Amino acid sequence: MKKFLPLLFLLFFQLSIKIVIAQEFAPIGATWYYNYREGQIPDYGYVKIEAISDTFLGGKILRKLDIKHFSPWNGSFD
Numbered sequence: 001m002k003k004f005l006p007l008l009f010l011l012f013f014q015l016s017i018k019i020v021i022a023q024e025f026a027p028i029g030a031t032w033y034y035n036y037r038e039g040q041i042p043d044y045g046y047v048k049i050e051a052i053s054d055t056f057l058g059g060k061i062l063r064k065l066d067i068k069h070f071s072p073w074n075g076s077f078d
Contacts (some may be wrong), residue, residue, distance in 0.1 A: 026051035026063045045071035 030051045037044040046069075053064045 026065070027065065028053065043073065045069060045074075 028051055032049045034047045034049070035044070036047065047068065048068045050066045051063050052066045055062050055064045
């Protein structure tokens with residue numbers, strides 16, 4: 001049993017590291033759609049958000065998101 005204890009500890013450590021490391025936020029090409037409805041006069045449509053590229057700002061690597069609004073009354077607008 002004492003021979004397997006270090007191996008068991010190492011296995012547990014490896015698994016805990018994998019769990020702690022989060023997955024990447026918004027991989028390039030990821031797309032989200034959100035419906036909306038607002039106002040007294042029913043204005044409705046949806047918002048499309050798409051991750052299009054990486055950008056570097058203030059020493060940090062950030063994700064550039066393209067946001068478009070779609071409405072049956074106004075068509076597509078940003």
